[in-house]
Amino acid sequence: MQFTHFDTDAFLRDYWQKKPLLIKNPWEAWSDPLEPDDLAGLSCEDGVESRLITHTDMDGGWNVENGPLPEDRFDQLGDENWTLLVQAVDHYVPEVSALIEPFRFIPNWRIDDVMVSFAAKGGGVGPHFDQYDVFLIQGTGQRRWQIGGACDSDSALLPHDDLRLLANFEASEEWICEPGDILYVPPGVAHEGTAVSEQCMTYSIGFRAPARSELIGYWADDLIADMKDDDRYTDPSLQAQNNPGEIRPEAIDALHKMILGKLADRDAFARWFGEYSSTPKYPDIDWRAQQSSGIDQLRAHLASGHPLHRNPASRFSFIRQSDKSIILFVDGESFPCTGHTAIFAEILCGRGQISLDPVLIESNDVMALITRLYIQGSLIFDLQD
Template structure:
């Protein structure tokens, strides 16, 4: 289960959601895109999900950020963990491109941790897939066979904000050095122990339960309202037998209700709502955006200004497209003319764009569609002038 020459196709076939593996030099010549001081700075910001997990004198402690002062919490062996760092730092966001062989809608975020010698969060399991890339320093990782209902390890809660499990037999027991990575599927017990002060980058993937997906779809109620229908039973005599008690709900009535729910789920509106739900990333766009006019964007493009996609922005779109091309970013729906499908996909995949797409000239229908799209993306806070994005 140690891979030395990583091949995405082989990995997906043999390992993804099947078994853990250690990947030597997953990122060759790896250079940390962030240091512990940058990480601490993020942990001081409102709206950034951060915590410090410490172990001292046999006791575990957990403190949630933001932090004004770290000294009271960094006791004994400790680790600072910050979620969603890819949404704030573009060089960390770039790590997500390494796992682009997995769809964007499955990707959650990059959690970055800094830990001192002997620090960790204890043995535990997760409900999601994760690649953990080793930055500076070194860490020993132990991973076991998956835990299911029949072999469930004893749950240990040493702190209200920390769930652990009892020790397990290690299937993998290896030390990671800079650029190495370990892949851990859901429900596999694992434990990391820092050997020397280090940084780790956890690329996590989400997999909603069917109930979570249904709840998420219903939360997008504005998209699905038009597809709803009210229960009616003009054929009530056929749905119920003559001897039925008024207290009784017949099997036919239950089936009819379920059929209306299935009809709703199969509607185009439900598909749109589901895509909106899957696209949500919790991006930290600015509260007060500078709103531009089409003339501003047209002039900037004509002058060769560079526009840049902001960190963490990951558009998704359905394979099936009808009369227009529709895509979603963080719950927002965008629709463009299909005549610029290729140029739109190129824009969405690019980190930076400068000028009109190749072959486009100003004052044509296609360039107008494209410029209006760029205007929408900039005003929504997902793209910006490159000189402005450097200040984020």
């Protein structure tokens, strides 16, 4: 799916992380990439993250059930006030994964996943705010979106173990989204969506925004893992001081330098962040190819015109080191690339489907990288193409 009318530059300038925007059906031809029954089926599978949220108007109570859900649970729900949420549906349904492509003007490492919701009339998840940007694509049915003010960690929340619902929500704007419409909501903006039709599908493309505490914590953990126990503070020029209780400025300076010297290594941080940010959302899922293939077999597939596809569950990005050298990051691993391999790596990060030039197919280094990524499940062939 592609847009027919959407000004990317104007959006980034005027709205991205600034204010909400309702985008009226910008698609060439909108159609739902998923049926409600298929979404319900996913929520019943082991390993798929899902939630069922029900709301009772009589007492204002919210209830959350985590998947996998029993198949007969949906027969018990009735026709109103419930919502099914399934995370990372793009990992399992290529047609849902394709919804991300028009938003590739945002860097790969910022994209999280596509959550899909189905709501009966009156269904929703309550007034809340997110810590990340989100594009809310309306599918089947209609949903009323109400937009409130800016929120932060000090905003009052209702007491609930599983939901972060705002205690005080006042709407300043309201829209009814029709099929194909897109609502963009920046981080920290209060919003609430309620299904106004009997069936309502919404596709939420979410983006990652690492917290400072998260970056410092995980980066420090990675550094500590490689540190040696004998890397310690020394003071060979120590002089006697009047009061032994004082921690002298020169000691603080030396200790501070010990820490900053490691934290300030930009190249080491860049490599770590590339690996960290490309780690799959669900790293315990095994996507490896069921049948092993060697370089010659994969080269034959490519030469026959079969395109490579990125696994929708995999993450790809790169860091440029020079005009001829980059580091490719795929699923938490790094691959130094030069020459033809660097050319291939840039193509790989920029496209979801890749058909290679014969020069790249003949490169043993390129094919070795393709074979490695294919075996680990990051690249796949659709031999029916």
